[in-house]
Amino acid sequence: MSRLPGPGPLPPGVAEPYWTATTAPTVPGAGALTSDLTVDVAVVGGGATGLSTAWELIEAGRSVVVLEAGHLAAGSAGRATAQVTALHPLGYAGLARTRGEEAARLCARSMAEAVDRVGEIAAALRADCDLERLPAHAYATGTTRHENLRAEAEAARAAGLAASYTTGTGLPFTITGAVRVEDQAQLHPRRYLLALAHDILARGGRVHENTRVTGLKEGTPCRVTTEHGLVVTAADVVLATHHPVLDRGLLYTRLSTRRELAVAATLPVGDDPGGMYVTREDGGRSVRTAPYDEERRLLIVTGECSAPGDPDVARRFDRLVHWTTERFPRARILHHWTAQDHESADAVPFVGLRRPGAAHAYVATGFGGWGLSGAVMAGRLLTELVVGRTIPSWAGLYDPWRPGRAVRGAPAALRNQVAFGRRFLTDRLRAGRAASETDVPPGGGAVVRVDGRRCAVHRQEDGTVRAVSARCTHLGCLVAFNAVERTWECPCHGSRFAPDGAVLNGPATRPLEIREAPDADDR
Structure with missing residues (x-):
């Protein structure tokens, strides 16, 4: 076999997410766990879901520890587009069709409440996180998808969102149609989440970075084991690790994984498209801006979805950079990075008990590309499940073991497992x-x-x-x-x-x- 080609030139800009490059890498008081510990609730994972859940549990009066394998909010949360929105492209029409109009209304309500909850928490903590309330759009440029978007606008409006169909946006290129939902949110995700971490610590919670969990024994109480043999004893455990670790319920069989590329660039204030935008075209694209300085905004563009292990990452970055600079000629790219998302087989997240028969171990995963709004929703739901207060009306929608899941998710789950088997047998070639x-x-x-x-x-x-x-x-x-x-x-x-x-x-x-x-x- 001939020598393999070299990796080639890297994409322009610093190879680090803008969100992590503009925040401190560690949190004072959040060093690695050094001794055994007993708490009410152990939260495994210090990303958006873990910190949101831990903060809600502290609010509910529980003693909590967060165990993070790396740095807080530096994994998927630190690589997010950070659009906190109830608008999920082509989601409500499909949800109403497969699970009924009531399910669509419950989904819209839970996500709209998550958007408002972020605003409430950011205000209460006085978080310096560049929170902005702007409209979100799902758009199309081709002639085949805009009719679907018209139906989606009607379904989103029927579900209770302030949704409309439009053919005009602030984007610097022609579209054929878009769904627009008013008063959504965007923010600096790591600044917001680190504000949660600081408040958790200030209120007596425990937060530990560089503490990887490798074992969980369910019971009364549960016992969580770290890679260094330390044990955390807790009445309840929440697994908030993006893709579920220690997955005895085999949720991974109903999850698909995708990688997505991102670039961040400066843009003159006058070129700001004024909102959040997403499309399924061109390999998927997400566009939004954020505060940068008095004369410039920060443009964040993501897309080029692919499976992990894709050999064409460099070529995909080239396409994303070309798409960005062609449509925003005055953009100057500063950063590039990748993100990873997991989507459930029926496109509805899994939030609830870790496995059938579990009593004190919970999981949250499968948020697709909507991790931040989903994380806030999951934090509220998991807290209610743990504390045993009023369970939200939409809890059953996200139950990992919800009735009918086998039928609804069977085709996608089967495709996932066929793909797994094919890779396992043929990846050696x-x-x-x-x-x-x-x-x-x-x-x-x-x-x-x-x-x-x-x-x-x-x-x-x-x-x-x-x-x-x-x-x-x-x-x-x-x-x-x-x-x-x-x-x-x-x-x-x-x-x-x-x-x-x-x-x-x-x-x-x-x-x-x-x-x-x-x-x-x-x-």
């Missing part, structure tokens, strides 16, 4: 494999055989070779190399690993095993 480590270029990575074992081999720019096991520690699929981010990705369920094998994203909880790197003489 995928492109991106090298005959030996000598075929891996500087900055590149590939799966090769080393001493008869499949290894994930990465060659650093200085020529140093690093090797780890190529088998994902979740379910054993072979990982693939992302040459833009220099990470190993599992194409089956989205686990991501650093070149040294450290876990970056679950559902995997264990690192890739270190393999002996080939000798320098062999390179």
Whole structure:
């Protein structure tokens, strides 16, 4: 096999989300857990869902600990578009068709309440998070989708939202139609979530970064175990890890994972399109702006959805950059990054008991591209379930084990599992494999055989070779190399690993095993 091509030029701008680049990396008082602990509720995951849930539980008078494997709000939450909206493209018409008009009304109510809740909390905490109330739009530029959007506008309005159909927006290009929902929200997600973390700590809650959870024993009480053997004893446990870890309920079989690219650029204030915009065209696009300085706004554009392990990340970034600069010629790109989302088989999030028969272990996942509004909704719902107060009327909509789930989600779940089986059996023949480590270029990575074992081999720019096991520690699929981010990705369920094998994203909880790197003489 010939030498693999190098990773090529990186996208323009700093390879870091704007949200994390403009906030402190750590929170004072949130160091790693160093001793066993007993609390009312242990929340696993310090992202949008975990912090929202923990804050609501503190409000309800419970003692809480948040256990985060990395840094708070630096994973999916720190990579979000941060549109807090009840407008989900082509969602209400489909929901009314598959689950009835009442389900559509309940969904609209829960999401509208989440939008308002963000405003209430931000005001109460005086959070400096650039919160703005603006209209949200789902738009089309082609002739085939705008009629669907007209039906969606009618369905969203029937569900109770302030929705309308329009053919005019502030976008600098022609559209054929759009759904518009008034008074939605956008913000700096990490500043908002860190304000929650600071308030949790100030009110006696515990928050611990760099504390990876690897085990959960349900019972009365439950026991949570960390990778260093420490134990947190809690009456209730909430798993808020984006993709559910420790998944005894096998929710992963009903989740699909996608990667999405993002760029942030400065834009003259006069070029601001004045709202939030999303479309399913062009591989998916999301457009919005944020405060930057007196003369400029920050333009955030996302899209180019693909599965984890996609070998064309660089090419997809090229397309996203070209799309952005073609439509916004005065945009100057400052940052680029990627995000990861998980969607349920029937496109409705899972929020509730972790598995049938569980009594004190809860989960929240499957928010698709609407993680922040979904996280706030989930925080409220999980708190009511734990505390046992008035359960919201829309709780059953999100029940992971809701009646009819098997029928409604069966086609998508079957597709997910067929895809998993196909990848598991054939990924050993995928492109991106090298005959030996000598075929891996500087900055590149590939799966090769080393001493008869499949290894994930990465060659650093200085020529140093690093090797780890190529088998994902979740379910054993072979990982693939992302040459833009220099990470190993599992194409089956989205686990991501650093070149040294450290876990970056679950559902995997264990690192890739270190393999002996080939000798320098062999390179």
